[in-house]
Every structure is written in structure tokens, then in C-alpha cells.
Amino acid sequence: MTGRAPRLSRRALLGAAALSAVPLAAGCTAGATDPIVLAAGEPGGFYVEFAELLAAAVARGGMPATVAGTGGSVDNIALVRDGRAALGLALTDMAVAARRGEPPFDAAVPLLAIGRVYENYMQLVVRAEDPAAGTADLAGRPVSLGAVGSGAAVFGDRLLAVAGIGARVAHRPLRDAAHALEDGGTDALLWSGGVPTPALAELAARRPVRLLPLVEHLPALRAAHGGVYGPVTVPAGAYGVAAPVPTVGVANLLVCRPDLAAPTADAVARTLVAAAPDLVPRSAVGTQYLDQRSLIGTGDVPLHPGAAAAYRELHG
Incomplete structure (x- = not known):
């Protein structure tokens, strides 16, 4: 979709999962009580299913999270842009349009990505x-x-x-x-x-x-x-x-603003790696979700530095 991403070996993936369990808690703000908001999508679609699984996974690591239902990618980007959500799911075409200030966006939105999470x-x-x-x-x-x-x-x-x-x-x-x-x-x-x-x-x-x-x-x-x-x-x-x-x-991206705290981006990126098997909705067919070979393949939407640092540490 946005170019073939570097391939990660199964051994590297399993090693990353083992390494990531402890840093997740360490990457969260001590004593934080306000959950991060993840802008998702409509009932009956995979955006919400995936978002709920991800929110539960990061919560298990010590970072409370809540899911906001929306109309989809355009709404999610608006919530992230306005600071009403820390993270949002967005189709790559909509994320690129937002960064360029192209319709349906009337001004550029400086989005970054935590990862490429699945195929639409x-x-x-x-x-x-x-x-x-x-x-x-x-x-x-x-x-x-x-x-x-x-x-x-x-x-x-x-x-x-x-x-x-x-x-x-x-x-x-x-x-x-x-x-x-x-x-x-x-x-x-x-x-x-x-x-x-x-x-x-x-x-x-x-x-x-x-x-x-x-x-x-x-x-x-x-x-x-x-x-x-x-x-x-x-x-x-x-x-x-x-x-x-x-x-x-x-491709679908998990996006954020550039001012998202690096420890938060780090923690979420580690969760995407460590909890990958648990983030696949039960009804999914095939391997369109969290393909570890393409998680970092976010194309024209750059990775957040905190997420990029986590992937470098986990995968070399």
C-alpha cells in the first residue's frame, strides 16, 4: 500500500514481546489517573473492536485508556487535532490528506503515527x-x-x-x-x-x-x-x-499529535508488539491485523519519535 515494510523475523518478534512487558509500565506517568482517549469508529466495525482490545492491553500495562465512538477516520483525526483524543485510528489516505491540508481538511494537521496496525x-x-x-x-x-x-x-x-x-x-x-x-x-x-x-x-x-x-x-x-x-x-x-x-x-494507522508524550508513544508501541496476538478481533479472517513485518511501514506519515525509539530497541 505504502511500500513494502522491513520484514521482522519470528524470533525477533518473540524476543520483542518478552522485552516489552516491563518497559510498558515504566513508560507510563506515575500516578496518572486520567485515561488516554482512543478515537475509534462506528459500532459493528473493526475500528471499535480493535480499539477496545488495545485499550484493555495498555490498561493491563498500567496506563488507563478509554475508547471514543466516532464516525470514522475524519472524525478521529479532528479529535486528535483538537486534543480531545490522544490517539486515533485513521486510514492512510485520510492521514496523508490531513498532513497536506487537502480535502476534507481545510488546514494541515501535523499527524504522526504510532504504527501501521491493519489493512482495510x-x-x-x-x-x-x-x-x-x-x-x-x-x-x-x-x-x-x-x-x-x-x-x-x-x-x-x-x-x-x-x-x-x-x-x-x-x-x-x-x-x-x-x-x-x-x-x-x-x-x-x-x-x-x-x-x-x-x-x-x-x-x-x-x-x-x-x-x-x-x-x-x-x-x-x-x-x-x-x-x-x-x-x-x-x-x-x-x-x-x-x-x-x-x-x-x-492501510490503517494509529495516529497522534507531535506533542504526545514520548513515554506514552513508547508504551503504546511496545504494547502493539507484545500484545499483538491479543489485538486480533475474534472474527478476523487471515492476517490483515498487526502484521509485524509492516508495523513500522507508515509511509508518508512519520513515526512519533517515542514509537520509533521503542521499535529500534525492540527490533534493532
């Missing part, structure tokens, strides 16, 4: 019986392109632009969009998240759905917006779909 799959969902074979077949039809404040909403606008089509666009939260698709209130919904996303799996259990391939739009997306997008494949069996579906992926 752009999932354009239709009812199984819908005749649409691709994005072009949605022209003029009602579609939900992600909640207001989400990275999916911005990506949806970018997708329609490069596809050269117009649609009757609504911006619904994920669960509302899923019910609208089920009830015929919309013909498609766009979601950016892990596979399978719980709310979509629940929808698929109630009525058959399928995904439209999006990879044909990748060259145009990269030409317009850079290398933040890449090819990924939703595996066969996800949501009951028999065949794999090629789509577009974008």
Missing part, C-alpha cells in the same frame, strides 16, 4: 440477486457511501469520480446502511474495514449479499491520489460469497 478492505456490497457486475452499473441508483466523518465517505466520492459515474448518494452509519440494503432503501453500501466486518456478517446471515470488484479502478485512484491504495482480495467464503473478490485496500 474497501467493500462495495449489493444484494446477491442484484444484476450489477461492477461500479458502472450503479449509475443513477441509490448508494450509501459511508457515514459522515468516515474515510469511506471520502473514498466513495473519489471512487465515483474516477469511475465517471453519478449516483444517488446517502451517507449512513454502517448498521443503518446495512438495514437500508436489506429493506431496499439503498442498492449498495460502501464500507472500509477488516474482513469480515461484524455488521456485514450479520447482514449476510439474514439475507444473501455479494461484493462488487473495485480493483479495476486502482490505476486511476493511484494516479489521482498517490500510492496509498493497493490491490487486496476479499477471500472466498467471506459473507458467504463463493469466489474471492479483488478490491482496493488501504
Whole structure:
């Protein structure tokens, strides 16, 4: 997505996990009572699941943390920017846009990253019986392109632009969009998240759905917006779909402001390494979460110095 990250051996990973248990507590502020806030996302998506697991992991290490529900990446960046959250989950394309002051941001936000935490799959969902074979077949039809404040909403606008089509666009939260698709209130919904996303799996259990391939739009997306997008494949069996579906992926980053205390950044980075097996939501398929080979591969969003120092110590 943002370039191939340095590979870490399994031996190095296990060694890092052993080394990190003690420094986590040491990296926290003694006597601190106010929990750090982690801006997450919508109910029914992996942002919240991952954030809750991470908050529990850093709390076990001595640093209280709480999770804030939001609309998604754009909201999370705003909360971090304004100092209302110490950490936030954000799609790489939205983090890069924020740093550059590009839409949907009206001024540059000097974000840094704690790590690249997992892969997001752009999932354009239709009812199984819908005749649409691709994005072009949605022209003029009602579609939900992600909640207001989400990275999916911005990506949806970018997708329609490069596809050269117009649609009757609504911006619904994920669960509302899923019910609208089920009830015929919309013909498609766009979601950016892990596979399978719980709310979509629940929808698929109630009525058959399928995904439209999006990879044909990748060259145009990269030409317009850079290398933040890449090819990924939703595996066969996800949501009951028999065949794999090629789509577009974008990495998810854990971001912060430059003034985040170095001990806090250090502690969270060590937790991402030490607690990696415990940070994978139970319903996740494959290895899209916390791939230790790509944790430091944050692309155009630099690592926070505290996190970078922790990774250097743990991995050399």
C-alpha cells in the first residue's frame, strides 16, 4: 500500500514481546489517573473492536485508556487535532490528506503515527440477486457511501469520480446502511474495514449479499491520489460469497499529535508488539491485523519519535 515494510523475523518478534512487558509500565506517568482517549469508529466495525482490545492491553500495562465512538477516520483525526483524543485510528489516505491540508481538511494537521496496525478492505456490497457486475452499473441508483466523518465517505466520492459515474448518494452509519440494503432503501453500501466486518456478517446471515470488484479502478485512484491504495482480495467464503473478490485496500494507522508524550508513544508501541496476538478481533479472517513485518511501514506519515525509539530497541 505504502511500500513494502522491513520484514521482522519470528524470533525477533518473540524476543520483542518478552522485552516489552516491563518497559510498558515504566513508560507510563506515575500516578496518572486520567485515561488516554482512543478515537475509534462506528459500532459493528473493526475500528471499535480493535480499539477496545488495545485499550484493555495498555490498561493491563498500567496506563488507563478509554475508547471514543466516532464516525470514522475524519472524525478521529479532528479529535486528535483538537486534543480531545490522544490517539486515533485513521486510514492512510485520510492521514496523508490531513498532513497536506487537502480535502476534507481545510488546514494541515501535523499527524504522526504510532504504527501501521491493519489493512482495510474497501467493500462495495449489493444484494446477491442484484444484476450489477461492477461500479458502472450503479449509475443513477441509490448508494450509501459511508457515514459522515468516515474515510469511506471520502473514498466513495473519489471512487465515483474516477469511475465517471453519478449516483444517488446517502451517507449512513454502517448498521443503518446495512438495514437500508436489506429493506431496499439503498442498492449498495460502501464500507472500509477488516474482513469480515461484524455488521456485514450479520447482514449476510439474514439475507444473501455479494461484493462488487473495485480493483479495476486502482490505476486511476493511484494516479489521482498517490500510492496509498493497493490491490487486496476479499477471500472466498467471506459473507458467504463463493469466489474471492479483488478490491482496493488501504492501510490503517494509529495516529497522534507531535506533542504526545514520548513515554506514552513508547508504551503504546511496545504494547502493539507484545500484545499483538491479543489485538486480533475474534472474527478476523487471515492476517490483515498487526502484521509485524509492516508495523513500522507508515509511509508518508512519520513515526512519533517515542514509537520509533521503542521499535529500534525492540527490533534493532
